[in-house]
Structures are given as structure tokens and as C-alpha cells.
Amino acid sequence: MKKEFGLVLLALFFLSLNAITGAYAVEGDRNQIPVESPVEKPMNLVKEEMDISGDGKADIIEINGIQFEEDSSYLKEINLVIKGSNGETYTAELDSGFDPELKFVDLNHDGLVDLYITIPTGSSGGIANHFLYTFKDFTLTNIAVPDPLMITSEFQDGYKAVMTIDNTGQSYDFNLINRKEDYDQLGLYLNGKLNEPRELMVDPYGSLKPILVKDGVYGLKGIQQISGAYHADGIAFVESKWVYEENGWKLLDTKVIERNKKAKKKR
Incomplete structure (x- = not known):
């Protein structure tokens, strides 16, 4: 009888131990749930309103970026986002860098301003990357800038x-x-x-x-x-x-x- 009682107590002990271990495992899993870092959230760098589609209504042009690390001015991801007056959203991925600059200028001579974007790389010599986009008739088109002289x-x-x-x-x-x-x-x-x-x-x-x-x-x-x-x-x-x-x-x-x-x- 004493032997059977001891086996029951031993079984209860192991069951309690498993329950406690399981509880800690669940809590550990909860602690490991990834939380979005502030530096992973896109930050708005440029926001303008301009008719770039040609329908006579303003489109919203944004340039957003994600920091390399908190308090860093270097942006590891930069994107062009256009919210057209037609209710649609258009995006284009740009190069990483610092402080993008946007200018509206008609460089392809179609009667509508284009988006001219400059992104400094931070390298010696003041090297920057340049992008030219048109949005006529709600078609986002990348026009490559001229290659440097050979x-x-x-x-x-x-x-x-x-x-x-x-x-x-x-x-x-x-x-x-x-x-x-x-x-x-x-x-x-x-x-x-x-x-x-x-x-x-x-x-x-x-x-x-x-x-x-x-x-x-x-x-x-x-x-x-x-x-x-x-x-x-x-x-x-x-x-x-x-x-x-x-x-x-x-x-x-x-x-x-x-x-x-x-x-x-x-x-």
C-alpha cells in the first residue's frame, strides 16, 4: 500500500513539473515575439502635391526611408510613393543614401513636370545617385539619366x-x-x-x-x-x-x- 501511494506521489510530481516547464516555455515564446523596431518603420522625408499625371488634379508625391539604425542619418531603404488622384498608389524603390531631394522639372519635354530625385551617397567627392520619373496618364516610368562621360x-x-x-x-x-x-x-x-x-x-x-x-x-x-x-x-x-x-x-x-x-x- 505504501509503495502504491509513493508511486502516485511520484507521478503527481512529474505532472506538476511538466506543467511548470510548459508554462515557462509559453512565457518564453511570448517574450520572443518580434516587436517592430522604430528604425524599421518608414519615415516620411518629402511630401508634395502636384499634378504630374496631367488630369488637372493634384497627386501626392512622397519619399519615405528606413534608417540604418536609430539616430542614424543614413537611410538603408528609400522609396518613392505616389498617391494618384485616381485613388491608386504607385511605388518605386530608390537607392540607399542620405537626405533625398526632389525637384519638379519637365526634362522629357512632354508638357508635364517630371520627378527629378537626387540622393547623396556620402562617399568622398560628393557622389550622388540620380533618378528621373514621369507619371503621365498615371503611368510611372523611369527615364535613366545620362551616363557619365567615358x-x-x-x-x-x-x-x-x-x-x-x-x-x-x-x-x-x-x-x-x-x-x-x-x-x-x-x-x-x-x-x-x-x-x-x-x-x-x-x-x-x-x-x-x-x-x-x-x-x-x-x-x-x-x-x-x-x-x-x-x-x-x-x-x-x-x-x-x-x-x-x-x-x-x-x-x-x-x-x-x-x-x-x-x-x-x-x-
């Missing part, structure tokens, strides 16, 4: 350099003798002779902004930096002007400006 370059003996804008075939010479001491210390030159073949550093657009290219017609002006042995070793800026035509972007003009003076055109 530029080939090289250092030459005697502390010189040459660069060619492949788009136009124009070449420019640079006299870098004033950097002799720096380049010798870096081992770039020895007794005026280039130690090994080396190209200049050519940035993508540091700036690409809408400008009036002629009466009532807007285009874009881009600026690219040309550097020498390192990025802070700035040699020149290359400007390019573009206008959008039916078949795409047309290059109107280029200009190379050496630091504090115009570069010497070779041919």
Missing part, C-alpha cells in the same frame, strides 16, 4: 598627364610639375620617369543638376572630378551638358576646367 587617361613621363573624352574624341594635357615632391615621395616617379603605367582617377557625377539649355528647354549639367595619385589630389573638373530627345540623351557640350584655370586642349 574618359580614358594616363600619367606620362615628366610629371604630365593626358586625358581623352571618348564621347567627343577631345584630348587634354595636364602639367603636374608642381606636384613633383609629392609624387616622388609616393614613388609614382623616379628622376622624372613614371615607375609604372597608371591612370588618373575619374569620378562619376559629383553633381548632375537641371539647367536651362535654351529658351524654355531644360536639360542636365553634370560635373565629374579628375584626380591624380589619390582622390584629394584634384586635377580638373569635366562639365557636360545634356538634353533629352525622342531617342534618348544628347550630349550638347563639354568643358574641362583645370584647378583655377582652363585645361589645355591637345586636339
